[in-house]
Amino acid sequence: MAQYKYGDYLHHSDHSAYDTRHAPGSPAGNAGIYRCVSCGDEIGIAKGHTLPPQNHHQHAPGVGKIESQLLVFAQQK
Numbered sequence: 207m208a209q210y211k212y213g214d215y216l217h218h219s220d221h222s223a224y225d226t227r228h229a230p231g232s233p234a235g236n237a238g239i240y241r242c243v244s245c246g247d248e249i250g251i252a253k254g255h256t257l258p259p260q261n262h263h264q265h266a267p268g269v270g271k272i273e274s275q276l277l278v279f280a281q282q283k
């Protein structure tokens with residue numbers, strides 16, 4: 207689970223970007239932290255980069271498929 211210390215620097219948002227499920231190896235539309243919806247594995251992705259390929263982490267049988275959801279969006283000025 208992602209952690210933070212200073213909550214004043216985080217802003218809650220209901221933006222639809224947080225609802226999209228991304229397949230392995232697909233472009234990350236936003237820089238930030240992405241979380242696998244099936245196992246909870248998290249990874250930071252830089253702007254313009256792609257999400258890790260299918261072989262980045264493996265699921266045991268029955269865990270579900272690897273899909274990443276935006277957890278925290280890094281806002282640039």
Ligand SMILES: [Zn+2]
Pocket residue numbers: 242243244245246247263264265272273
């Ligand atoms: Zn996973």
